[in-house]
Amino acid sequence: MAHRRTPRIYAPRRVPQSFSPAYTAMRLIPLVPALLASGALGLVSELPVLSEEMRQKARHASQSMGDDSSERSQRLFFDEPGLDTLFVRFLAGSAQAVSHVAKTVMRARIALEPDSPMGKRAAQALPLVPKRAYDTLMTGMLSIGTAVGYIHSGPVHAQVIADSAEASSIDPPAGHATAALRRWEAPQSLGDLCADIDDMYWSMTDGNTVKITRVGEGEARRWLVSLPGTAHMDFESNANPADMESNIREMIGIESNMRSGLVMAIHDAMKRDGLNPGEYATEPVLICGHSQGGLIATVLASMNPKTAGLDVQAILATGAPARRYRIRPDVTMVSLAHDQDVIPSMDGTPARQADHRVTIGRKLVRPRRQPLYYAHSSATYTETARQLERMVKVNPWGRTASAVAALQDFLPQDDEVTRVMFYEIWQDVTTPTSFETFDPVVTLAKDDSVTPVEFDVSWPPSSSRATVSVASSDSDEGALLTSTVNDFPSLERTPNDE
Numbered sequence: 001m002a003h004r005r006t007p008r009i010y011a012p013r014r015v016p017q018s019f020s021p022a023y024t025a026m027r028l029i030p031l032v033p034a035l036l037a038s039g040a041l042g043l044v045s046e047l048p049v050l051s052e053e054m055r056q057k058a059r060h061a062s063q064s065m066g067d068d069s070s071e072r073s074q075r076l077f078f079d080e081p082g083l084d085t086l087f088v089r090f091l092a093g094s095a096q097a098v099s100h101v102a103k104t105v106m107r108a109r110i111a112l113e114p115d116s117p118m119g120k121r122a123a124q125a126l127p128l129v130p131k132r133a134y135d136t137l138m139t140g141m142l143s144i145g146t147a148v149g150y151i152h153s154g155p156v157h158a159q160v161i162a163d164s165a166e167a168s169s170i171d172p173p174a175g176h177a178t179a180a181l182r183r184w185e186a187p188q189s190l191g192d193l194c195a196d197i198d199d200m201y202w203s204m205t206d207g208n209t210v211k212i213t214r215v216g217e218g219e220a221r222r223w224l225v226s227l228p229g230t231a232h233m234d235f236e237s238n239a240n241p242a243d244m245e246s247n248i249r250e251m252i253g254i255e256s257n258m259r260s261g262l263v264m265a266i267h268d269a270m271k272r273d274g275l276n277p278g279e280y281a282t283e284p285v286l287i288c289g290h291s292q293g294g295l296i297a298t299v300l301a302s303m304n305p306k307t308a309g310l311d312v313q314a315i316l317a318t319g320a321p322a323r324r325y326r327i328r329p330d331v332t333m334v335s336l337a338h339d340q341d342v343i344p345s346m347d348g349t350p351a352r353q354a355d356h357r358v359t360i361g362r363k364l365v366r367p368r369r370q371p372l373y374y375a376h377s378s379a380t381y382t383e384t385a386r387q388l389e390r391m392v393k394v395n396p397w398g399r400t401a402s403a404v405a406a407l408q409d410f411l412p413q414d415d416e417v418t419r420v421m422f423y424e425i426w427q428d429v430t431t432p433t434s435f436e437t438f439d440p441v442v443t444l445a446k447d448d449s450v451t452p453v454e455f456d457v458s459w460p461p462s463s464s465r466a467t468v469s470v471a472s473s474d475s476d477e478g479a480l481l482t483s484t485v486n487d488f489p490s491l492e493r494t495p496n497d498e
Contacts, residue, residue, distance in 0.1 A: 010339070012082025013351040016089055024086040031073050038065040071369065077342055078371040084342035085350065088134070092348055095137035103129055130252075132454065134348045138252045142245070145235050149432030151245050153237040156257040158265040160272065161205070162422040173424060176206045186213050186418035187224060190316055190407060191386035193288035196226035197318075198378050207426025208242040210262060212269045214419040215412050222284045222410050223269070227262065228378070229291025229319070241427040242292055250295050251321070251347055253450035259296045261425035263309045269421050281305045286314040286410040290378045291343055294320025294335070299450055301327045314407050315357075318381035323349040324452040332406040333357035336384050340364050341375040354453040358403040360388055 012019055041062035045055045077083055106122040106129075113119035130136045145151040159173050162181060172178050183192075183199045200209040208231055213224040231242040246256035267280050275283070282305070287297035294317030302325045305311035315333040324347045327333055337344040337351075339361050345351075353359060362384050367374050374380060389408075392401045412418050 010082040010351075012080070013085050013345065014082075016082065016085045016350050019086055021086075021090050021093060024083070024090045027076065027080070027083055028087070031069060031076070034065055034069045034072070038062050038069055041065065074370060074372045075366065078340045078366050078375060081339050082345075082351075084345040085348065088346060088348040092133035092137045095140050096133040099129060099136045099140070132452075135252050135452070138248050142248045142252075145245070150235045151237055152430045152432045153241065153243075153245060153257055154428030154430040156241055156261040156264070156425065156427045157207075158261045158268060158423050158425045160265075160268065160421055161209075161424050162420075163272065164418075164420040165272075172205070173207075173426065176424065176426070177204055179203045179205045179209055179422065179424065181209075181422055183211075184420060186215070186412050186420055187226070188411060189386075190288070190389055190404070190411075191382055193224065193226050193316060194290070194318060194378065194382035194385045197228050197288065197290045197293070198382055200226065200228050201231075201378060205424045205426075206239045207424045208240050208258065208261070210265055210423045210425060212266060212421045212423060214269065214273050214421075215410065216416050220416075223266065223286070224410060225262075225266065225285060225287045225289075225297075227287055227289040227293030227297065229289070229293045237427070237429050239426045239429060241425060247292055247295075250292070250299055251324070253299070253452055255450075256296070257427045258292065258425065259299065261427070262296060263300075265423035265425055266310060269423070272421070273419065281309055281311055283311060284313045284410070285310050286316070286407060287312055288316040288318075289320060290318045290381060291320055291376065294318060295322045298322035298325045298327060298333070301331045301333065303328075303450060314410055316385070316407055318378065318385065319343050319376050321345065321347040323347055323351075323353060325450070326355045326453050327357060329356070332403055334388075334400075334403050334407060335359045336362070336381055336388070338362050338364055338375045338380065338384070340366070340371065342372055343376050349453075358400050360384070360400070362387070 039062075041058050044050070045058035045062060047055070050058070077087075103126060106126045109116075109119045109122040110126070114123070130139050142151065157173070161170055161172050161179050162184075163170060164184065180203050181199070183196050187193045187196060196211050200211060203209040208228060210228075211226040215222050215224060228242065230244070230247060231240045232238070233244060235244050237243060237245060241257035241261055243258075246258040249256040250259065266285065267277075270280050270283060271277075287293070287300070289295070289297040294315070297312060297315045297317060298320065299322075300308045300310055301312040301315055313331055315327070315331065315335075317333065317335045319337060319341050320335065321344050322335070323344070333355075335353075335357055337359060340363070351359075364371075364375055364380070388404065392404045395401065396405075
């Protein structure tokens with residue numbers, strides 16, 4: 001039986017502007033009938049006129065159809081890498097169309113009721129409505145979620161919950177569960193940094209758990225941070241700031257509670273180690289972040305260290321939607337992104353970089369169930385990181401090996417002293433407040449120090465050409481790819497270009 005080779009570079013992902021919005025609709029429309037039927041049965045199951053037995057049967061059928069639709073959609077996105085990018089751009093284009101209507105209404109209110117409260121608020125909000133389609137989508141989600149009362153986070157806090165230098169145990173924050181921590185030792189490899197994240201996802205704390213390791217002393221001192229990603233996908237705020245609100249804020253360059261809490265935790269770790277506040281932004285830091293954690297690390301590495309409060313010099317990002325931000329020239333970044341993982345494409349960008357980072361891909365074999373969860377799992381990325389380290393040992397030359405070696409230089413060397421600290425980061429939850437949807441737009445504190453890179457989104461395709469260099473394994477399972485994109489004129493634009 002002849003082996004069917006699949007493409008190593010997926011056109012929808014690398015050049016999504018060459019596909020019309022109709023292509024996305026054509027691929028997704030077959031899923032709609034089952035989704036509508038599942039929703040209809042769910043509504044029927046709530047009708048009080050039916051007997052309890054019939055309502056139970058309707059609930060069971062709705063759940064079964066919903067699970068089947070979920071599996072079908074996951075298999076579709078897994079088998080067609082690049083459809084995720086097209087889908088996000090489809091949503092962004094739809095949000096921009098709605099935005100045009102909303103701006104027309106605002107202009108009408110300004111013209112007809114210039115002195116009324118609604119007219120004044122419209123005049124204040126109109127200049128703040130984003131021009132970019134993706135920013136419009138994210139800002140709309142954040143504003144509507146705040147207006148209807150789902151997003152109501154308050155001040156953020158960070159507290160040490162374990163310290164290897166302390167002889168006695170440290171109590172958790174008042175009223176919080178004690179963390180179930182197992183990996184107390186300092187990481188000895190990049191795979192260990194990723195495995196620490198696997199463990200912290202199951203720490204069962206009220207907030208998000210972060211592991212901070214101080215390596216060396218004096219001028220050789222450096223810091224390793226393992227940062228988990230999104231803890232829950234609910235839009236309603238709870239004590240854990242690693243939520244959808246933080247995702248949305250970081251996507252559009254607005255500081256989130258998770259980013260603020262991370263900086264607070266690292267500053268406190270440095271203070272406990274005897275540093276003065278003036279030294280915080282001069283200490284070299286490596287952040288290993290999964291998903292949202294990799295996004296936050298990239299945002300911090302795109303900023304001036306004094307502005308960010310940290311000098312992030314190295315990043316190992318796994319499954320992070322972080323292509324919208326350009327890291328500083330002095331930062332070393334290795335980004336792991338599985339070919340079938342949809343999360344790195346949730347920023348709507350094509351699979352090309354706007355800076356010098358090294359991107360490693362791995363083509364996965366679809367499992368029987370929940371393939372998208374498998375593709376984004378931190379445990380799967382831990383295995384990919386270990387494969388990468390083994391590959392670099394065999395072939396220690398080239399740009400990929402140099403980047404990996406630069407990250408490994410942060411790890412503890414022989415007989416080097418270390419100090420391991422765990423922190424819990426949590427947020428207060430305020431009382432939900434309902435108000436006009438465009439009022440939250442006015443209150444969004446845009447950070448000018450963080451500006452997303454603009455990629456071409458026009459259709460039909462432009463005349464730009466990409467030169468792609470790919471080094472890969474011949475095997476399908478566990479294939480590692482390194483891609484470098486050059487000579488793309490759109491990448492030479494300044495971040496402020498529209």
